[in-house]
Amino acid sequence: MARAFLHLNGNQTFHILSRSSVTRASLPHRSMMVTMSQNQSYWASINAEIEAHLKQAIPLRPPLQVFEPMHHLVFAAPQNPAPALCIAACELVGGHRDQAMAAASTLHLMQAASFTHEQLPLTDRPRPKSRPTIHHAYGPNIELLLGDGMLPFGFELLARSDDPAQNNSDQILRVTIEIARAIGSQGMVEGQYYELECPQSEGEELCDIGWIEQVCKKKEGELHACGAACGAILGGGSEEEIEKLRRFGLYVGTIQGMLHGAGKLEKGLMKVVEEFRNLALKELEEFKGGKVEAISSFVNV
Amino acid sequence: MARAFLHLNGNQTFHILSRSSVTRASLPHRSMMVTMSQNQSYWASINAEIEAHLKQAIPLRPPLQVFEPMHHLVFAAPQNPAPALCIAACELVGGHRDQAMAAASTLHLMQAASFTHEQLPLTDRPRPKSRPTIHHAYGPNIELLLGDGMLPFGFELLARSDDPAQNNSDQILRVTIEIARAIGSQGMVEGQYYELECPQSEGEELCDIGWIEQVCKKKEGELHACGAACGAILGGGSEEEIEKLRRFGLYVGTIQGMLHGAGKLEKGLMKVVEEFRNLALKELEEFKGGKVEAISSFVNV
Numbered sequence: 001m002a003r004a005f006l007h008l009n010g011n012q013t014f015h016i017l018s019r020s021s022v023t024r025a026s027l028p029h030r031s032m033m034v035t036m037s038q039n040q041s042y043w044a045s046i047n048a049e050i051e052a053h054l055k056q057a058i059p060l061r062p063p064l065q066v067f068e069p070m071h072h073l074v075f076a077a078p079q080n081p082a083p084a085l086c087i088a089a090c091e092l093v094g095g096h097r098d099q100a101m102a103a104a105s106t107l108h109l110m111q112a113a114s115f116t117h118e119q120l121p122l123t124d125r126p127r128p129k130s131r132p133t134i135h136h137a138y139g140p141n142i143e144l145l146l147g148d149g150m151l152p153f154g155f156e157l158l159a160r161s162d163d164p165a166q167n168n169s170d171q172i173l174r175v176t177i178e179i180a181r182a183i184g185s186q187g188m189v190e191g192q193y194y195e196l197e198c199p200q201s202e203g204e205e206l207c208d209i210g211w212i213e214q215v216c217k218k219k220e221g222e223l224h225a226c227g228a229a230c231g232a233i234l235g236g237g238s239e240e241e242i243e244k245l246r247r248f249g250l251y252v253g254t255i256q257g258m259l260h261g262a263g264k265l266e267k268g269l270m271k272v273v274e275e276f277r278n279l280a281l282k283e284l285e286e287f288k289g290g291k292v293e294a295i296s297s298f299v300n301v
Numbered sequence: 302m303a304r305a306f307l308h309l310n311g312n313q314t315f316h317i318l319s320r321s322s323v324t325r326a327s328l329p330h331r332s333m334m335v336t337m338s339q340n341q342s343y344w345a346s347i348n349a350e351i352e353a354h355l356k357q358a359i360p361l362r363p364p365l366q367v368f369e370p371m372h373h374l375v376f377a378a379p380q381n382p383a384p385a386l387c388i389a390a391c392e393l394v395g396g397h398r399d400q401a402m403a404a405a406s407t408l409h410l411m412q413a414a415s416f417t418h419e420q421l422p423l424t425d426r427p428r429p430k431s432r433p434t435i436h437h438a439y440g441p442n443i444e445l446l447l448g449d450g451m452l453p454f455g456f457e458l459l460a461r462s463d464d465p466a467q468n469n470s471d472q473i474l475r476v477t478i479e480i481a482r483a484i485g486s487q488g489m490v491e492g493q494y495y496e497l498e499c500p501q502s503e504g505e506e507l508c509d510i511g512w513i514e515q516v517c518k519k520k521e522g523e524l525h526a527c528g529a530a531c532g533a534i535l536g537g538g539s540e541e542e543i544e545k546l547r548r549f550g551l552y553v554g555t556i557q558g559m560l561h562g563a564g565k566l567e568k569g570l571m572k573v574v575e576e577f578r579n580l581a582l583k584e585l586e587e588f589k590g591g592k593v594e595a596i597s598s599f600v601n602v
Contacts, residue, residue, distance in 0.1 A: 067486065120445065139423075144418060148448070149485045149490040152411075152481035152482075152484050156482060160478060162474045170463065170470055172474060173460045176457070176477065181457060184450045184452075185367050185368065185371060185450035192446055
């Protein structure tokens with residue numbers, strides 16, 4: 001997972017942008033590179049802790065036929081930054097990252113389960129060339145079961161983080177609802193449904209920018225919105241802070257989807273990305289403290 | 302769903318047994334038929350309430366392309382008695398059935414999601430003739446997504462039943478963990494994995510009774526054990542009552558799996574069923590009150 005997580009830091013975003021339509025003038029200068037490096041170690045430290053939490057939570061225990069493949073797929077699935085965003089939001093509102101660690105790990109499990117199911121070879125499934133693929137180490141049946149196992153395990157992990165000393169059970173239940181909605185029929189699953197509807201031409205999509213935006217909002221946008229909101233809830237943020245961070249996550253996630261997912265070559269896409277980047281940063285304007293710069297590095301390159 | 306639930310009452314169990322290896326001497330006499338009829342209306346009233354709760358919880362809302370098929374599959378999937386057992390256990394320990402209604406509905410959603418995924422046509426999936434099938438109203442892709450949507454929705458429904466007036470959030474979180482384990486990699490998914498391992502011969506299984514027992518314990522047994530334990534938790538039962546009802550559910554569910562699922566023609570099966578039936582009833586011996594007879598009708602025919 002460590003390698004996968006490298007895609008999530010600011011530096012990587014810079015590379016993506018420099019390959020796309022950003023002009024030379026917008027490339028970072030020396031002092032900005034230093035800040036980026038600091039932000040990079042912020043994200044790296046978060047990601048390392050999420051990985052350690054998950055490794056401890058998913059031991060290689062019997063039956064090994066079930067747990068070994070689950071262990072493999074949880075850490076082999078490509079990552080998105082929603083779990084790290086959850087931790088960053090928690091810290092931004094003054095919480096400790098431990099308070100959001102279980103929710104962040106759950107978000108990673110949900111995303112890994114979804115990715116595993118997305119790779120299943122179904123007879124009526126279009127497979128665009130642009131979608132990332134993984135080596136299928138296991139048969140479809142095992143991969144179906146693994147996804148079906150990871151998802152409830154994510155909810156279990158979250159529920160187990162209930163701590164009488166913190167009196168946080170209401171927060172955990174609220175976050176459970178947030179995550180269930182973001183990955184379910186009003187979020188990621190709805191986005192996957194829209195994705196199926198896109199007409200194909202020799203493996204490349206023929207979909208307009210409105211469609212891409214809709215899919216990315218539902219799939220990546222709402223997962224990131226959920227991650228940021230959950231972090232703020234668990235960190236004890238106010239309702240206003242929670243909603244600001246939810247909107248920040250929605251823009252950030254939609255950008256992630258647009259830059260990495262289907263349709264990334266679409267004309268006019270960078271204009272929408274730039275617009276969402278500005279809207280995202282606007283949501284952070286009223287936050288104070290040292291963590292603002294770190295969280296804004298999601299988009300500020 | 303009402304029709305599907307009809308399979309769950311005592312009368313139906315009687316028919317199954319009378320078709321199997323039970324002797325004439327064990328058939329119910331007239332007074333027992335009256336009791337069975339009372340028990341039947343007990344189960345029927347529970348099942349009608351679970352159905353109504355689910356219908357209210359899954360409205361036909363936009364996007365209809367997602368919610369209409371979900372609505373269809375939730376109510377078309379064949380049923381097992383785990384949700385009803387959840388309510389019965391709650392009432393047995395002195396709780397009101399409303400306290401366990403969300404958990405029972407969640408159990409139904411989980412079972413429907415699992416069944417939907419079990420029907421997916423995967424290239425490496427054996428399909429025994431004895432397994433029930435449904436008409437595929439939708440393509441595999443939609444059915445995969447629907448299962449992936451139903452599962453988080455089940456957890457959402459459960460988390461939403463948190464009621465500050467009842468101060469039940471710790472119970473809800475405990476039940477969340479119970480359900481996640483029963484349907485995940487230490488429960489139903491593990492059973493489905495074992496099921497894949499059974500050698501096939503022209504669509505009929507060639508597995509021994511030990512294998513059948515293992516699969517049925519993991520798939521149906523642990524789901525019923527979970528249902529009964531969750532009902533007792535939500536109804537305010539003592540730890541001793543919870544564990545007694547968990548064991549009762551394990552026996553009852555394993556019997557259900559053995560009588561309805563793979564390998565039902567296996568020699569010696571009825572001997573094991575009879576043994577489990579006695580062990581199940583033994584767990585109820587120390588319970589008092591009018592509901593004991595009703596819950597024991599799961600096996601007492």
